[in-house]
Amino acid sequence: MRHAIVVNIGDQLEVITNGRYKSVMHRVLTRPEENRMSIASFYNPGADAVIFPAPALVTAESGSGGRQTYPKFVFEDYMNLYVRHKFEAKEPRFEAMKSAIATA
Known part of the structure; x- marks a missing residue:
């Protein structure tokens, strides 16, 4: 996508939205005849943060x-x-x- 800003959400947002938004596998195909610029920013919660689906999104x-x-x-x-x-x-x-939690 030329001149585009692409935002990939992470696995934590997929979990928090109970699958409403999906994280994607990020892969890039480059064109050798063109320049490309990428700026990656990662925002993570604290190591002890508990991640789970938002209760409001776990409804029928x-x-x-x-x-x-x-x-x-x-x-x-x-x-x-x-x-x-x-x-x-x-x-x-x-x-x-799920398996790790079940056996813990």
Whole structure:
């Protein structure tokens, strides 16, 4: 997208919105004949922040059928899992968080 500003939301916003907004796999295809500029900014909560779907978005009207789609987790635990599975699909990370929480 020429002259565009692209904002990729992260996994935490996907969880907070109970899947209403989706984080995306970020990959870039460059054109060798053109210049490209990227500026990355990352905003993360504190390591001890508890991330979970907003209760107002876990309702029948939200499209989730009134169920919480994502587990509640501590941000640092998620980041530890993320660095081990960084270049894999995100869905298994969410499933791994559910499993880790269930066995804790």
